[in-house]
Amino acid sequence: MKVIVTKDYNDLSKKACEYIESQVNRKPDSVLGLATGGTPLGTYRELIEGYRSRSVNYHQAYSLNLDEYVGLDKSHPQSYHFFMSNHLFDSINIDPDHTFIPNGKTNDLVHECERYERLIEEIGPPDLQLLGIGQNGHIGFNEPGTPFGRETHLIDLAESTRKANARFFPSIDDVPKQAITMGIKSILKSKKIVLLASGEEKAEAIKCLLEDEPNEGFPASALKDHDDVTLIVDEQAYKDA
Numbered sequence: 001m002k003v004i005v006t007k008d009y010n011d012l013s014k015k016a017c018e019y020i021e022s023q024v025n026r027k028p029d030s031v032l033g034l035a036t037g038g039t040p041l042g043t044y045r046e047l048i049e050g051y052r053s054r055s056v057n058y059h060q061a062y063s064l065n066l067d068e069y070v071g072l073d074k075s076h077p078q079s080y081h082f083f084m085s086n087h088l089f090d091s092i093n094i095d096p097d098h099t100f101i102p103n104g105k106t107n108d109l110v111h112e113c114e115r116y117e118r119l120i121e122e123i124g125p126p127d128l129q130l131l132g133i134g135q136n137g138h139i140g141f142n143e144p145g146t147p148f149g150r151e152t153h154l155i156d157l158a159e160s161t162r163k164a165n166a167r168f169f170p171s172i173d174d175v176p177k178q179a180i181t182m183g184i185k186s187i188l189k190s191k192k193i194v195l196l197a198s199g200e201e202k203a204e205a206i207k208c209l210l211e212d213e214p215n216e217g218f219p220a221s222a223l224k225d226h227d228d229v230t231l232i233v234d235e236q237a238y239k240d241a
């Protein structure tokens with residue numbers, strides 16, 4: 001795993017943006033695997049800035065998002081559909097028909113997981129997959145204990161994840177209990193992976209990521225089985241490593 005340590009969150013966001021822009025400039029029809037959560041927000045702001053000031057062109061690009069909450073309508077402000085439109089898609093020239101996110105509001109969740117995995121096969125795999133990391137080591141919404149062989153699936157969210165994500169909702173009772181997520185196996189199909197981690201609260205997870213052998217108790221450790229992973233981490237999140 002290649003490790004890039006940046007002095008702060010702004011530098012981390014700029015570095016991640018450089019990776020994505022160089023991917024799209026090199027291959028205009030790149031498939032980008034995208035993530036949500038607080039960490040990639042700065043990266044998305046930089047991408048929007050790059051679209052405006054450096055004329056990066058997303059017209060031919062595709063995106064496949066990692067996950068979506070179950071039960072939230074696309075127009076719900078905390079749905080990942082809303083997040084992606086609001087923080088990136090509406091501000092760059094990606095074709096809305098080229099952007100894909102699991103549908104968490106369907107009556108047949110099992111079928112939706114199968115449909116999404118087929119989509120990854122047809123459109124993907126991502127040329128570059130962006131990831132964040134949960135404090136418990138989750139990637140996408142693959143919680144500790146998820147078998148590494150899973151493809152896109154329905155997951156019960158860990159209470160610790162619901163608590164961490166409650167900051168985006170009026171109260172913890174409003175945080176959905178389930179999500180659809182690309183599985184570890186789906187994520188590992190990506191050609192390149194860039195994982196972002198910022199802030200002291202991620203320091204323990206980064207230490208585990210760098211030190212632990214692959215084990216299902218710590219989902220991000222599966223990335224050790226991939227041969228093109230770059231960790232971009234700020235000094236605060238790297239402090240225990």
Ligand SMILES: N[C@@H]1[C@@H](O)[C@H](O)[C@@H](COP(=O)(O)O)O[C@@H]1O
Pocket residue numbers: 035036037038039040066067131132133134135138139140141161165
């Ligand atoms: N499903 C997302 C993950 O993809 C993300 O990596 C994680 C960390 O989020 P944050 O960046 O806000 O710490 O949270 C969510 O649960």
